[in-house]
Amino acid sequence: MALWHPLRRKDAKKELNPNQDVYARFDRVKLTLGNRQVLSDVSLSLSEKRIGVVGLNGSGKSSFVRLVNGLRRADSGTVKVFGSDIDDVAADLPRFVGFVFQNPDHQAIFPTVGEEIAFGLRQLGFDKAKARDDALRFLELHSCSALVDKPFAELSEGQKQLICILAVLVMEPKVLILDEPMASLDGLAGRKIMQKLKKLDQKLLMISHDLSFLADFDRILWLEDGSIRMDSVPGDVLPAFRADVERRSALELGGDDL
Amino acid sequence: MISVYLDRPTWAHRRSAGMKLGLLALCSVLLLPQDSLILFIGCLAGALTLYASLGRDGLSQVLLLKPMIVFFGIILVFHGLFTGWQEGFVVVLRLIVMVLLANFVSITTRMDDMMDAVMPLFVPLKWLGGSPRTIALAVALVLRFVPVLMTVYGGLSESYRARGGKQGSWRLIAPFALQSLRLSENVAEALSARGGARGVFEQNRSAGRNVRLTGLQVGK
Ligand SMILES: Nc1ncnc2c1ncn2[C@@H]1O[C@H](COP(=O)(O)OP(=O)(O)OP(=O)(O)O)[C@@H](O)[C@H]1O
Ligand SMILES: [Mg+2]
Numbered sequence: 001m002a003l004w005h006p007l008r009r010k011d012a013k014k015e016l017n018p019n020q021d022v023y024a025r026f027d028r029v030k031l032t033l034g035n036r037q038v039l040s041d042v043s044l045s046l047s048e049k050r051i052g053v054v055g056l057n058g059s060g061k062s063s064f065v066r067l068v069n070g071l072r073r074a075d076s077g078t079v080k081v082f083g084s085d086i087d088d089v090a091a092d093l094p095r096f097v098g099f100v101f102q103n104p105d106h107q108a109i110f111p112t113v114g115e116e117i118a119f120g121l122r123q124l125g126f127d128k129a130k131a132r133d134d135a136l137r138f139l140e141l142h143s144c145s146a147l148v149d150k151p152f153a154e155l156s157e158g159q160k161q162l163i164c165i166l167a168v169l170v171m172e173p174k175v176l177i178l179d180e181p182m183a184s185l186d187g188l189a190g191r192k193i194m195q196k197l198k199k200l201d202q203k204l205l206m207i208s209h210d211l212s213f214l215a216d217f218d219r220i221l222w223l224e225d226g227s228i229r230m231d232s233v234p235g236d237v238l239p240a241f242r243a244d245v246e247r248r249s250a251l252e253l254g255g256d257d258l
Numbered sequence: 259m260i261s262v263y264l265d266r267p268t269w270a271h272r273r274s275a276g277m278k279l280g281l282l283a284l285c286s287v288l289l290l291p292q293d294s295l296i297l298f299i300g301c302l303a304g305a306l307t308l309y310a311s312l313g314r315d316g317l318s319q320v321l322l323l324k325p326m327i328v329f330f331g332i333i334l335v336f337h338g339l340f341t342g343w344q345e346g347f348v349v350v351l352r353l354i355v356m357v358l359l360a361n362f363v364s365i366t367t368r369m370d371d372m373m374d375a376v377m378p379l380f381v382p383l384k385w386l387g388g389s390p391r392t393i394a395l396a397v398a399l400v401l402r403f404v405p406v407l408m409t410v411y412g413g414l415s416e417s418y419r420a421r422g423g424k425q426g427s428w429r430l431i432a433p434f435a436l437q438s439l440r441l442s443e444n445v446a447e448a449l450s451a452r453g454g455a456r457g458v459f460e461q462n463r464s465a466g467r468n469v470r471l472t473g474l475q476v477g478k
Contacts, residue, residue: 071447095458099451105406106444109399112265115370123457128374149265171452 016084018096018174022047023203024068029077031063031226038063039226041077046205050198052214052234053207054241055223061207064223065177068205069097082174095124098173098202102180104160113155113163114139114148120171138170142196158189165193169202178206182213211238264319264365268312275371278363285359289352295344298351305358312366319365323354330354369398392455403445410437 024046031039038060046068053061066072067079070090079086081093101107110116114135121131139145144166147159155163161181168176178197182190194213197204208214220237222230230237264271270278289301309317323330330350337346364372373394380390414430414437423429449455 069451071451092458094451094453099448101444101448101451103444106441107448109395109445109449111369115368118370120452122370123453125457128370132370149267151265168452 016082016089016092016096018082020083023082023097023175025078025080025083026067027078027080029067029074029079031060031067031072032075033063037226039067039074042226042228043077044221044228044231048203048218050204050217050219051206052217052220053205053223054209054211054214054220054237055229056245059223060226061223062179064221065099065179065205065207068175068177069093069099071099094173095171096174098168098171098176100161100165100168100176100178100181102183104157104164104184107164108152108160108167111151111153112148113144113150113152116152116163116167117170120167124171135170138166142166156189157184158186158192161185161189161193162196165197169200173202176200176202176204178204180207180209182208182210211242214238264312264316266313266315268316268366270308270312270362270366271368273366275363275367275375278367279372279375282359282363286356289355292352293345293348295348295351298348298355301355302351302358305355305362308362309358316365319361320358322361323357326357373398389456391457395455399445403441406441407438410434410441 022045026042026044029039029042030037042064053065055061063072067074067086068081070081070086070093073079073086081089082096086093108116110119114132117138118128118131118135121134122128126134136145136148139148142162144159144162147155147163152160152163161184165176165178165181176197182193185193190210190213197206204217206214206217214220215234215238217234220230220232220234220241221228222237222241230240289298292298306317306320309320312319330353333353334343334346334350337343337349376397377390377394380388380393383390383393411430411434414433418427418430
């Protein structure tokens with residue numbers, strides 16, 4: 001959690017090859033947080049253009065996607081990202097695996113939109129003038145140039161989330177991970193963002209409680225109590241998941257009043 | 259002093275951050291030993307002219323002094339009763355002028371320029387194995403999150419009062435501390451997801467890779 005980690009960049013550097021199809025490979029991965037087994041024995045590989053992740057609260061979705069960009073490390077088993085062991089390439093991962101959080105207010109660091117976008121470029125080593133220039137061009141490209149000097153706090157929720165996504169995209173990752181990015185948006189703003197996301201070159205790995213966003217994804221992972229309950233195309237997984245939620249609520253809420 | 263950045267470019271935005279901060283430091287050093295009431299009234303007029311030169315929304319930034327009026331009043335009365343009113347006015351005016359000038363710099367300077375301007379001050383850290391960039395980033399984070407923390411506190415206090423609690427209760431301290439920690443954890447996570455405090459510098463940094471603007475086919 002520390003911002004500055006004396007050892008972080010000293011680990012032996014291995015080049016990772018971001019052009020391979022499979023971007024993450026889990027092999028018997030276990031994750032424990034506190035004394036809770038959050039993920040148990042997950043093995044799979046991720047390569048499809050758009051993968052959705054569904055599951056009830058606490059099923060381990062956030063923990064699972066955090067393993068892909070090294071924000072969490074497995075207790076046992078291996079996580080390989082673009083073919084390299086994640087421990088070897090963690091320092092480089094932000095270049096290739098972008099991460100968008102649920103709450104934009106936790107993600108934006110700088111007070112104005114332009115600085116927020118430029119930050120990603122400075123992280124890549126651009127000097128200040130070039131970072132600012134390119135940030136402005138990038139915003140123009142996404143028809144947001146009017147926002148460049150706007151204080152982040154004054155944006156609408158939809159604009160905030162869009163800027164957070166752009167701030168990650170400007171680093172040109174190969175994969176974009178999104179942890180419930182639409183959770184604080186109204187239906188319209190959510191749909192607008194989704195439309196943008198679908199046009200990206202990047203591969204998507206997205207958690208969502210709104211299943212309608214995932215209907216045309218290539219693959220859906222259904223997590224339950226830390227393991228993969230089902231892994232298939234949306235046409236199979238989404239109806240099954242929905243039916244399961246119905247069944248549980250009938251069972252748990254049943255006839256009795258709360 | 260946390261205030262909003264004026265998002266409309268003005269002449270003052272175009273001056274370099276280093277120069278503005280340098281002048282600010284010079285003014286503080288020069289004004290500190292002065293005790294002439296006339297001089298400070300002149301300075302106040304000067305400071306207000308600076309704000310006015312930014313336009314109407316610039317001048318309205320002066321309102322930021324409002325929450326401090328009580329504070330100034332207390333200082334004035336205190337000095338008035340114990341050392342003399344003339345003295346009191348000088349002390350208060352000196353404070354007001356300094357606050358106004360400092361705030362003027364902060365509303366007309368981008369955070370990243372400000373960081374770059376103060377970064378040389380932290381260069382000695384390098385000899386100790388630290389990173390000036392990290393400190394500069396920490397400063398930026400503090401400035402950015404003070405208002406957020408105030409909102410968090412406001413939210414807590416509201417929900418406490420909605421359930422019958424009193425305003426400003428000490429009972430809010432613990433939950434506030436917890437929520438702040440939680441927030442800082444989230445922010446730290448978001449920061450490391452974008453390369454942490456040190457960034458992910460690429461090998462060819464001087465070559466200045468172009469943002470591959472065409473690579474992202476995002477529709478209008
Ligand atoms: N830092 C932590 N320490 C201990 N337990 C944790 C920690 N973070 C998460 N957990 C637990 O791990 C389990 C999985 O959490 P996770 O956040 O991955 O679930 P999720 O599927 O994303 O849930 P949600 O839909 O609510 O976001 C939960 O039971 C949670 O309480
Ligand atoms: Mg979650």
